[in-house]
Amino acid sequence: MHARWIIAAAAGLWLAALGRDRADVWIDATILPPLVVETSVEVVDRNGDLLRAYTVADGRWRLALLPQDLDPDYISMLLAYEDKRFYDHAGVDPWSLLRALAQGVRAGRVVSGGSTLTMQVARLLEESGTGKVAGKLRQMRVALALERRLTKAQILQLYLHLAPFGGNLEGVRAASISYFGKEPLRLTPAEAALLVAIPQSPESRRPDRAADRAEAARNGVLARAVGEGVIAADEAEAALREEVPRLRKPFPALAPHLADRARRENPSAGRHELTIDRSLQRKLEVLALQALEGRGEQLQVAIVVADHASGEILASVGSAGFQADARQGFVDMTTALRSPGSTLKPLVYGLAFDEGLAHPETMVEDRPTVFGTYAPQNFDKLYRGTIRVREALQMSLNIPVVALTEALGPAKLISAMEKAGMRVAIPGGQPGLAVALGGVGVTLEDMVQLYATIARGGVARPLSYRMAGAQDEGQRVISAVAAWQVGDILAGLAPPPGAPENRLAYKTGTSYGHRDAWAIGFDGTHVIGVWMGRADGTPVPGAFGADVAAPVLFQAFNRLKPALDPQPPAPAATLLVSNAELPLPLQRFRSRSAAFEVAEDAPAVAFPPDGAEVELLATGLLVRVRGGTAPFTWMADGVPLVVAMREREAMLTLPGVGFVTLSVIDAEGRSARAKVRVW
Missing domain, CATH: 3.40.710.10 (DD-peptidase/beta-lactamase superfamily)
Structure with a gap:
């Protein structure tokens, strides 16, 4: 292994000695891999804070990050540890190659790497290995070509996006959120050093699986940082006492229903800025869970909060738990049709x-x-x-x-x-x-x-x-x-x-x-x-x-x-x-169709029914009222015959036979009538 590496280093020095014109032609003819890196679709709240992110096509977490959104101590440590002359070389650092070659010859093994950050970016872009001479030469050629086509800031940003951190984590921001539960804008020296150390051997230094090796690698970065004057010795001493995280934290998944909706409505957007307030959303998602405690496995809840002056939705809880459970948590109940x-x-x-x-x-x-x-x-x-x-x-x-x-x-x-x-x-x-x-x-x-x-x-x-x-x-x-x-x-x-x-x-x-x-x-x-x-x-x-x-x-x-x-x-x-x-x-409200309304407890002529033909007895005509409130008044063709009678039956004395309209009025002034033929 060390012999191949030494040959590759010597080849790199030889390339550096080639004639300028031939080197230019060789570099310019390089076919570069795609330089646009896919990053996770992000949904952020009204303040730009992350609500939810989605993995890229191959299932990796790779979140966009600008250098100004990164703790400057991390950049300083990274360059001090990986590539001190990053801003001075053209993609390949001859001095680093010479140093690595000399150390390898003396020790008979690889002691230190000679790869620059640009060479690492070349390897990450092509997902190539590091152990073969052909691979190392290809990285050198791509690195030289990258330096001619991109600025140093662009190359650094590619590294920030592509650096591997174990598992499906790529990029500094994804690693910071997963391992520390926070954005990388403000990192402790210990956190920054750990993020510098992991990409050198991402699987063997994963803190969630190999905390001891991760800690040892981090401490090595801290020692180099002190030696290069990046941090003070007392800062490093305090950082050494900081524990390495032993578990990955879940990525934010707030307002998941609304985030999915935003993505469906605009699938081409890489960033969705919502009116949601992350702090309030988090509180109400907790409230939704608490509201269902002890209420069975199927009851569900949804909550929407809005500023009614602006119309902005500040929180949207589609269910108590975005999961496939008995409550059907994946269903967004803020948009489901229901009876109000x-x-x-x-x-x-x-x-x-x-x-x-x-x-x-x-x-x-x-x-x-x-x-x-x-x-x-x-x-x-x-x-x-x-x-x-x-x-x-x-x-x-x-x-x-x-x-x-x-x-x-x-x-x-x-x-x-x-x-x-x-x-x-x-x-x-x-x-x-x-x-x-x-x-x-x-x-x-x-x-x-x-x-x-x-x-x-x-x-x-x-x-x-x-x-x-x-x-x-x-x-x-x-x-x-x-x-x-x-x-x-x-x-x-x-x-x-x-x-x-x-x-x-x-x-x-x-x-x-x-x-x-x-x-x-x-x-x-x-x-x-x-x-x-x-x-x-x-x-x-x-x-x-x-x-x-x-x-x-x-x-x-x-x-x-x-x-x-x-x-x-x-x-x-x-x-x-x-x-x-x-x-x-x-x-007093009176319906426009009040004349046609029939109240269930209003009076009604129970006998004789409307349209009936009845015999007039010697004692008179028997009438009966149903409903209504006593006392009752009975009339025949508008003439009162019985007044203030509390019984529901009465015997009316009529002037003769023929058609007659019977009316009954209760104590509340409600009336009913029936037209009958008396013979």
């Missing part, structure tokens, strides 16, 4: 405020009601009677919001959702009143965008996750007054048990069959949405948005900042009055 449950109700109320149908202090009925063939019920099967609109939204009652949707028209609700930038999936393609209660497919990201629209005073701005400058405002969805009124109502909702009384404007929702639990809220600056459920859409018995998702929402705000930003003041045009001070049409 009651979380669409604030938009319905905002639209109703704008249409002049209601005001937060308007009285509205919460009674069993049939809308055509649709008979919705409240979630708890209870009814509150006549209440304020404010309370109806805070209590998330179904009957009032369906009545408002019927008055608005469900198509108007869908149109408003689309104006807010939402992509709406309508079952059957035709929206019905059930849309108000979650009968539509939406994503968590779109729901956050809707609430951001309300928080911004009713004007939509598309959410964005790429650092691309200011986004244009979208369409106005509801007025500033209506948006403020909705926010004020939601801010009055009581927080979950144990959460601070901080007037967070928020709404919870639970979809049909307990398949989706939601909580979405906003303060003066930020909006956060939380979804919980199963990725496969199966029910989660007993899961309510208020119980499981709302606590996570409040915890997410707590991790975002120590205190909420205040909500904006009411716009000047806001009508801040009591119910009695409202204009008469706004004091």
Whole structure:
């Protein structure tokens, strides 16, 4: 082995002595390998910090690195140890070859190498060996050609990218992140020395497999650094006491779903700059795991945080764990279509405020009601009677919001959702009143965008996750007054048990069959949405948005900042009055189709039924009322015959036979009628 190396060194000296012209021709005729090195695709946060990186095509970690992003001590140690005359030679250093040749002759073996950094780059570019004479000569020739075509900085950068560090690690940055868990901008002397030492024998000096050999090699670099005046002796002494890492650390994999999405949408980009805040993302990924503790193996959670003024997404947690598990962690639940449950109700109320149908202090009925063939019920099967609109939204009652949707028209609700930038999936393609209660497919990201629209005073701005400058405002969805009124109502909702009384404007929702639990809220600056459920859409018995998702929402705000930003003041045009001070049409909500509505507990003529023919007895006509509230008043053709009767049956004395219209009125003024023929 040493004889071949000595022959190669002598050949190098001989080449150096060749005639200049012949050498120039020989060097210029060199066919170089590709000089563009593939580096890992990177996804970085708003501050340029690494969120996630991807291996290159052959499965290696090779991250881009500029010399200015590297600790200068590393460069100094590298040159002192590997190539002191790097900036002076033309690719081959005759003095190093002479020294290596002399040492080899005296010792009868290879004592030191004569390769320059440029020769090492040549070997790495061609992935050639070092032991054969032909290989060494080829490295010399390529090194001389590289020096003519590249600057020293470019050659050094190639080394920083290609230097092997054991396993599938290539390049200084990949090694620093894997072995030290940090970027190589600030390295300790011990860390810098280790990174200099490993590439000389990357497999035998891997600290995760051969810590003792790695430490010995590192110490040799430190000794050389002291001898060359790169570091002081006391620094080296302290570095010697620093432990060598014995395990590789995982590469960052934050916001993995969003990172994959960014790469899919722009596969040719080598670097994706996202609006994500790495620190917040890390906190919320931990929160997502904590939120599922003790809740079974299938429950999943997703969280989206955005600045509603700019529309920038600051954190996006697609699942609690990016893995193939029972929770289906690889599925991005921030973009999955789900039923929003009651979380669409604030938009319905905002639209109703704008249409002049209601005001937060308007009285509205919460009674069993049939809308055509649709008979919705409240979630708890209870009814509150006549209440304020404010309370109806805070209590998330179904009957009032369906009545408002019927008055608005469900198509108007869908149109408003689309104006807010939402992509709406309508079952059957035709929206019905059930849309108000979650009968539509939406994503968590779109729901956050809707609430951001309300928080911004009713004007939509598309959410964005790429650092691309200011986004244009979208369409106005509801007025500033209506948006403020909705926010004020939601801010009055009581927080979950144990959460601070901080007037967070928020709404919870639970979809049909307990398949989706939601909580979405906003303060003066930020909006956060939380979804919980199963990725496969199966029910989660007993899961309510208020119980499981709302606590996570409040915890997410707590991790975002120590205190909420205040909500904006009411716009000047806001009508801040009591119910009695409202204009008469706004004091009590009455549906535009109220004349056609039939309440389940409203009075109805049970006998005789409408259209019947009945015999008039000597004692009169027997009538019976079903439903309603006593006492009752009975009339025949508008003439009162029985007044304030508490029984449900009565005997009416009629003036004669023929067609007659019977009417019954209950204590609340509700009426029913039947037209019959008496004979």
